[in-house]
Amino acid sequence: MASFEHLSTRLAELGRALYDRGWAMGTSGNYSAVLSTEPLRLVITRSGVDKDGLLPGDMLVVDEAGKAVMGAGKPSAETVVHLGVVHATGAGAVLHTHSVWNTLLSEGAPEGGSVEIAGYEMLKGLRDVATHEHTEQVPVVENTQDYERMARDVEAALSAHPEAHGLLLRGHGLYTWGRDLAEAKRHVEVFEFLFEVVSRSRAAAGGHDGGG
Numbered sequence: 001m002a003s004f005e006h007l008s009t010r011l012a013e014l015g016r017a018l019y020d021r022g023w024a025m026g027t028s029g030n031y032s033a034v035l036s037t038e039p040l041r042l043v044i045t046r047s048g049v050d051k052d053g054l055l056p057g058d059m060l061v062v063d064e065a066g067k068a069v070m071g072a073g074k075p076s077a078e079t080v081v082h083l084g085v086v087h088a089t090g091a092g093a094v095l096h097t098h099s100v101w102n103t104l105l106s107e108g109a110p111e112g113g114s115v116e117i118a119g120y121e122m123l124k125g126l127r128d129v130a131t132h133e134h135t136e137q138v139p140v141v142e143n144t145q146d147y148e149r150m151a152r153d154v155e156a157a158l159s160a161h162p163e164a165h166g167l168l169l170r171g172h173g174l175y176t177w178g179r180d181l182a183e184a185k186r187h188v189e190v191f192e193f194l195f196e197v198v199s200r201s202r203a204a205a206g207g208h209d210g211g212g
C-alpha cells in the first residue's frame, strides 16, 4: 500500500493536470485513492479548494463513514459517492470531473438509462477491453444535492452495470475509477476523448441520438 504522502502528491499532480485539460475548473471535481482497505481509509481532496494549484496539503484521510481522520479542513461533499464507488467496484482510486463534454452528453440519456459508446479504437484504453467492437454502457444517474442519496443511486447503478468503467451524473459530471491512480487517470482520458467524439458526431448528425 502506498503512503499518505505518496498518494497526496500523486493526487495533487493529477488534479492540476485535469484542471489544465479543462476537465475540472474552479473548485469542481474531486479525487481520491484508497490508503488502506482494513480498515477502509481514503485519501481525498478537501472541500472548496481551487483545482488550479492543488497541493498535497489539500488532501485529507477519511474513514468508511466519510469522517476526516487526518488533515485540515472538511472532506469534499461528494466523499460518500467516492466511498460508494469503492464499495461497489473495489476500486483503488476514484476520479470525478466536470467537463463540457461529459456534462453535455449526460443530458441526452433517458432517466434510468445510459450512454452507449461503441466501435471506437479508444475503448481499448478501458480495463479488460481488447477490441474496438466493444459496447460501453455508461449509466446516467440523476443529480441531487442529497449526497447520501446520490451515493445510494450510484451503488444501485453500478450493481445493475457491474461491467461499467464509469458513470455520469446528469448535468454534473463523470465518475470513473481504476485499480490504482494510473488506471483511473487513463479512464478519465479515454472517457473524455470518447464523450467529445460522441457529442460532436451527434451534433454533426443534427443533435439526435438515433430515434429517427
Ligand SMILES: [Zn+2]
Binding pocket: 028, 029, 030, 078, 096, 098, 172, 173
Ligand atoms: Zn461534482
